[in-house]
Amino acid sequence: MGDNQFKLPPGFRFDPTDEELVVHFLQRKATLLPFHPDVIPDLHLYPYDPWELNGKALSEGKQWYFYSRRAQNRVTSNGYWKTLGIEEPIFSSSSSNSTSKVGMKRYLTFYVGEAPNSGIKTNWIMHEYRLSSSASDCASSSTTTRSSKRRGQPKTEYSGYVLCRVYERDEEEDDDDDGTELSCLDEVFLSLDDLDEISLPN
């Protein structure tokens, strides 16, 4: 898993924004710039099934990250990834170039079985990030629709690197109340506070 020598104190988690994934990890990987920390492995040659990723991809919580290459058909030994048809531009908000499009994110679902049509849909989801065909010429285009449309065949996008985040959607969202949000009970009490105030005679 890379030359992951660094250690962070308890409480730090790998929880990158889309922008960080593209700008820091994907751009640097694609341009072969060295970067630290090199925590995300390249699994291009290993089309693992999503449940095999543990221990191979960078895992944080129930999400796995790895590099791969752009592929028309992402087929694994037991199934295939099928795109959901949703694409989303990723913007960089760095001060130097005010909001420029740096990449695209697309969503895929994993099907067990044979591609393309005989698979059974699973709960495994992939977010696949790629760099924009040319990060510069879309600069400061607020008209995202234009830039997200293909203009002919995209040029070779750097080395064709993509960054993948894979996770299994929970059927029942687990109860991990780590306190980063208000609990349902808290919400109720909060609204009770409002009511207390109303019932006070003014």
Added chain:
Amino acid sequence: MAPENMSISVNGQSQVPPGFRFHPTEEELLQYYLNKKVSNQRIDLDVIREVDLNKLEPWDIQEKCKIGTTPQNDWYFFSHKDKKYPTGTRTNRATAAGFWKATGRDKVICSNSRRIGMRKTLVFYKGRAPHGQKSDWIMHEYRLDDNNTSNCNITNVPTVVGDAAQEEGWVVCRIFKKKNLHKILSSPILSTTSITTETRSGQSLFDSCPEGALEQILQYMGRTCKEEENEAYINNNSTRFNLQPINTGISNTSNHNGFHEKFLKLPTLDSPNSTSSQDCYQPNIHEGMMVTENNNNPLSPFTDHHQNMDYHAHHMDSGITNWAALDRLVASQLNGQTETSRQLACFNITDPYDNDDHDHELQLPSTLRGPLSSSNTYHATHDYNNREIDLWNFDRQSSPLSSSDTLCHLSTGPI
């Protein structure tokens, strides 16, 4: 973990590596950070700073407790509790601009089914008590538990034991801004991500609701509500058979005011369902309203309702926009092939409330809804789907208007 490995300095120039965020679990906060703090052990990395709560406003804390340069949604700090009165046990949490006020009950924090600490939830109010204005800033204040032996299965520990001792010393706090699902949903530009994450968090809000919690709340409210229900029942009957005296009789005014006041508290029970049960409540309000207007009695006890109605009408407008936004959302999700069927399930609920229906229902005179409607909704609370919408409703209630909004739903029974 050796200090040499810490090549990152946090509050100086650099740097938590990109992509990493400080998202400690409650266990980590208590057992690693607070434990070390309390026992004066060195913490390798100065991630959690000390903050004097009386001196810093939440938005200043945000600045002071930055970790690295990455955007943050929550901020952590140690705080030393300081007594409000030298002899008392109450904590002073006032700042220059406002104060922190505790809400709800403290939650027991467990690790390996052992109690390790408690969490208190506080809300920041701008201004001075009791006229503070509630803000979106929330604080979770964690304290260690002296009583380490007790079993975690007892979640509702009365917090009196040893409270005095716990009211001083170090605590570790997290502040964050309450997510306003509402605003996000009604914003015209919706990126798929925001939908996804918001939906997910909204979802988990409900799913994470412990089974017992609801019952707790209901029980907590049950006492008051039952009484009022009964009274409502009686009064409603008389109202239905004999409208005149109620609306004209000045002698009744005091009686009604008393009643009115009681109902001000009723939202505790019903408000969670107000959205989903608007169809049965609204019309009643109208009915009452009309009668009042016909009689044109300036002393009518319903004047208050009248005002509330105005508020409410106003509020409904905004409500409709938001439902519209939700509809748009559903549409956009459908067009784009939803990522998860879950999201759809969540949003589908909004269908019955699309604009037209809404308007329509407001006009409906429903005399059919009897006095029992309040008890009906009481049971309806068990419906988890409904609650989903309701919590969104709670978000809305942070506006001053919405309080009267709730009131409106509730004051309908007896009219």
